[in-house]
Amino acid sequence: MTTPVLAIENLRKSFGKDVVLQDISIDVPVHTATVFIGASGSGKSTLLRCINLLDGIDDGVIKLDGIEISDPRVNSDEVRRKLGMVFQSFNLFPHMSVIENITLAPIRVQGLSREQAREQAKELLIRFGLSDKADQYPDRLSGGQQQRVAIIRSLALKPRLLLLDEVTSALDPVLVNEVLSTVRDLKHEGMTMVIATHEMGFAKQVADEVCFLHQGRIVEYGPPSRVLENPTDPRTQDFLKRVHEAGRL
């Protein structure tokens, strides 16, 4: 069996006395998408931040391509270069144009020349239908466009693994779709992804595995056909029922 891109074993994370994640163990094989669902505060975002080494962990092991990255001796900057992360609040750099946002890391981190980086950024912008926005500043873009730029920005580093943290939560329903279809395209191209989302329909479409988090624990873990359609755990059933009532399924 090939090594999974991401492997987590018995991860535990707390903030002070608050245990936000415990006994988290998952494998994410190459070209697959693992989707985390669960109520707000169930630990989805924290898990993604831990994988990206933005937050330290209390116990357990995180491996990227078989190499432990939770070891305090690893260079976290080098690890993050292999990971792309997209945030709920976009976090584009407001003082830079779209193309500058995208080329910053390739130039500074990977050492590409300005021309090379711009060339590559333009290709990405064309691919995602944003080529006319290259020289705009983020505050001139719609939320959906901003988020797509944020996705392109992390793709520019050709990451091994893409982490998407509720990328549609700050968007209105019309804009949600343009972002989700971008993520679906990435999935078809074989990008390995870990996704936290509240969009169950979307989860069903892109997920190879769905993980239901409840109070920091994995309650149910499996293919979407099982977890989303025939959940066995009453807590999953209850969560999905409430999501359904809210009209998000």
Place this chain on the structure above:
Amino acid sequence: MTEQEGGAASDEGGRASSLWKPSNLELQRRKIRSDQNRRNIMIATISSFLVLGTLAAVLVTSPGWKSLTDTFFAWAYGFEILPKVILGFTTNILLTVIAASCVSVFGLILALTRTSRSPALTPFRLLATVYVDVFRGVPMLLIILLVGFGIPALRLPGLTRNVMVLGTTAVIITYSAYVAEVLRSGILTVHPSQRAAARSLGLTNFQTLRHVVLPQALRRVTPPLLNDLVSLIKDTGLVSILGVTDAVRAAQISSSRSFNYTPYVMAALLFLLLTVPLTRFTDHTMRKAIQRQNAQGLA
């Protein structure tokens, strides 16, 4: 304001249909608005004349007015000594330029040290904090006196006794503390999510600071920094106490010779010539910064 509204309305009308004409109700409202406008202008004019006129009348009719104008506003004499004061003022400008350049470097180093989290920098962070606390908390005049008279008193070989250099040093020491605090507050207002986004792109801590945090921080603190620049220009006048022949000192020399205070007024006018435009400019950038921030909303 009303003009803008009118413009927007006619624009919209043009796009929706060229047949749109303002309704009677709207025409009535426009008339009320323009009446209100006219009344406001009238009130402002009358009250200005009343207040300023009264002030001027009280001043001019006061018993000492004649002798005051003779000692403070002897314009003919003022223009006679003006070249000397201007010559002194070039010293203030030179001092401002040198001090401002050094302060921006030193202040930035202090601010970066205080906001850094690196364990290796802990002693420096402590020193920077003490430095800022001390020099922000002591009147600048005292620092100028301490440096200006204290350092020569050490009689260390190789240390300068040049009052100009010592005075400038004192100004740099004090203003670095002020500017460091302004810069630090700017750095702290950049939202942590910006840092997280930069770090997750693999940028190092320093690259994040250099390309993401500092550019945003500097933009936000430009108005207070300009304020400090205005204060710096004025405060260079304080080094005259060490005997540097700046505008204040030059005016003092002239006035002690003639027992007429007009030279001081001339010096004040020279300072105003530089500081007023700068203050207006500061106001302008501040307004623009506020507008930009409001437009950006949460970001």
